[in-house]
Amino acid sequence: MKALLLTPTFFPRLTGNAVTVGRIARKLEEGGIDCRVLDLSDVAEAEVEQEGENGNR
Numbered sequence: 001m002k003a004l005l006l007t008p009t010f011f012p013r014l015t016g017n018a019v020t021v022g023r024i025a026r027k028l029e030e031g032g033i034d035c036r037v038l039d040l041s042d043v044a045e046a047e048v049e050q051e052g053e054n055g056n057r
Contacts, residue, residue, distance in 0.1 A: 002034045010039035 007021040021037055028035040 001032075003028050003036070005035065005037045006040060007037060008040050010037055013041075
């Protein structure tokens with residue numbers, strides 16, 4: 001199984017979202033789930049929309 005977590009911020013930023021998503025990702029991986037985190041602050045809005053329209057890259 002695979003999971004993609006979208007977050008407005010992620011490590012190394014120390015916001016509530018970043019810490020929480022990091023914990024969730026770690027637990028999913030401990031449970032055997034291939035987990036990726038997409039930090040939306042590092043991705044242009046158009047790129048996110050394009051990826052959503054095209055499916056997996």
